Amino acid sequence: MRIIFLTILAILSFSISAQTKMEKEYRVKQDKVPENAQKWIIQNFPEAKKVKWYQEISNGKTTFEAKLQWNKTPYSVEFDSVGTIEDVEMTIDFEEIELTTRKTIEQYFLGNYKKHKVLKVQKQFTGNLSQFRQYLENPNQTGITTNYEVEFQGITPESNELYEALFNQSGQLIQRKTIKTEANINLDF
Amino acid sequence: MRVILIIIYSALIFNLQAQDRAYHSGFAPEFTINKKISKKVSLTTKVESIHYYYSNEDRIGYLTPWNHKGIDFQFFGNYKLSPFYRISLGYQLSYNPDGKPSNRLIEQLSYSGKLGSMKLGHRVRADQTFYSSGPAKFRFRYRFSLQIPLQGSSVDVGEFFLITSDELILTAKSGGSSIENRALFQVGYKPFEKIDIQVGFDYRAEGANRIEESESLMKIALIFDL
Numbered sequence: 578m579r580i581i582f583l584t585i586l587a588i589l590s591f592s593i594s595a596q597t598k599m600e601k602e603y604r605v606k607q608d609k610v611p612e613n614a615q616k617w618i619i620q621n622f623p624e625a626k627k628v629k630w631y632q633e634i635s636n637g638k639t640t641f642e643a644k645l646q647w648n649k650t651p652y653s654v655e656f657d658s659v660g661t662i663e664d665v666e667m668t669i670d671f672e673e674i675e676l677t678t679r680k681t682i683e684q685y686f687l688g689n690y691k692k693h694k695v696l697k698v699q700k701q702f703t704g705n706l707s708q709f710r711q712y713l714e715n716p717n718q719t720g721i722t723t724n725y726e727v728e729f730q731g732i733t734p735e736s737n738e739l740y741e742a743l744f745n746q747s748g749q750l751i752q753r754k755t756i757k758t759e760a761n762i763n764l765d766f
Numbered sequence: 767m768r769v770i771l772i773i774i775y776s777a778l779i780f781n782l783q784a785q786d787r788a789y790h791s792g793f794a795p796e797f798t799i800n801k802k803i804s805k806k807v808s809l810t811t812k813v814e815s816i817h818y819y820y821s822n823e824d825r826i827g828y829l830t831p832w833n834h835k836g837i838d839f840q841f842f843g844n845y846k847l848s849p850f851y852r853i854s855l856g857y858q859l860s861y862n863p864d865g866k867p868s869n870r871l872i873e874q875l876s877y878s879g880k881l882g883s884m885k886l887g888h889r890v891r892a893d894q895t896f897y898s899s900g901p902a903k904f905r906f907r908y909r910f911s912l913q914i915p916l917q918g919s920s921v922d923v924g925e926f927f928l929i930t931s932d933e934l935i936l937t938a939k940s941g942g943s944s945i946e947n948r949a950l951f952q953v954g955y956k957p958f959e960k961i962d963i964q965v966g967f968d969y970r971a972e973g974a975n976r977i978e979e980s981e982s983l984m985k986i987a988l989i990f991d992l
Binding site: 601602603604631644730737738739756758759760761762763764765766 | 798800808810812840842844846847848849850852854874876878885886887889911913917918919920922923924925929931954962964987989991
């Protein structure tokens with residue numbers, strides 16, 4: 578009986594490990610982060626006290642992410658493996674999106690879903706981010722592209738799903754991904 | 767936050783053990799398999815066995831083999847109502863040391879969402895237990911649970927996490943009603959994408975007007991989510 582159980586377990590473990598995605602994200606200490614990335618944070622967010630660093634390995638690609646708060650707003654800053662800035666995301670309320678952009682995004686929701694609920698909005702900055710702090714103080718600075726990443730629940734007569742959508746500065750949809758929501762067996766049973 | 771939780775839990779167990787009431791402690795291994803059938807439907811099977819190794823009442827003598835208190839076999843059908851809510855209907859077959867099985871019907875509504883990097887769950891459950899002799903037992907339960915990643919902002923393969931929950935159980939049967947509280951604290955590890963291993967303590971206290979009986983169980987759970 579014990580041998581049968583162990584054999585079943587070994588087969589299950591093998592077949593499951595063969596399907597494992599190579600995606601891992603974990604907390605790292607600051608001294609494990611490329612110096613360029615550390616310098617960027619110090620230059621652009623000198624007042625940020627608690628910066629949490631994470632390393633993500635996805636399909637062989639390594640990135641670093643800093644999570645911090647500045648002016649009571651959560652920021653997430655992503656760097657590549659050598660510490661070059663890739664993008665900055667700032668968590669905001671949906672109502673903080675500029676009015677005409679917000680109206681365009683709302684039109685998208687009304688046109689595509691019977692019901693929707695916005696769960697999280699991040700203003701995403703890409704482009705020339707070397708002087709990001711100056712940009713925050715003077716948003717007229719050129720060279721930075723602003724998009725909005727919106728996490729929402731969308732209900733149609735056929736489906737009820739969570740999505741992550743990226744809208745450009747004028748509120749036009751760039752892309753939409755379905756967020757996989759699996760049951761949490763250890764919370765349910 | 768994590769340290770505070772551990773201290774509170776340890777203090778609770780120590781304090782409750784020290785008092786004069788029926789107290790038992792033991793070991794409770796459990797094994798769960800969940801299989802997704804379609805986009806909205808999944809099936810879950812769970813086997814849980816409880817073994818007592820200490821009792822301040824004369825409960826050890828007849829608990830053989832392995833000081834066995836009982837074994838439960840659970841079968842659930844689950845339906846996803848939305849990204850956050852699921853309903854489940856279940857059946858449980860239990861064997862106790864007296865050799866007489868009991869049958870239980872279970873109805874459940876569960877919610878799971880995110881709170882920062884933590885996952886939180888609410889579960890409302892009703893169950894009805896029917897014994898081969900004696901009156902049926904009716905229970906209403908609510909459980910709040912948290913899964914806290916210990917490495918990073920989500921639980922990935924090869925990482926540890928904490929699971930903690932508290933459940934309130936109201937029981938009604940002919941002859942009276944009682945209330946039970948179950949506090950669970952476990953450390954989990956994810957060796958593969960679809961497997962979780964959890965080890966920890968489950969403290970259960972039951973009584974009508976005051977705690978009359980309690981038990982501390984060391985739990986080991988193996989969970990397959992296929």
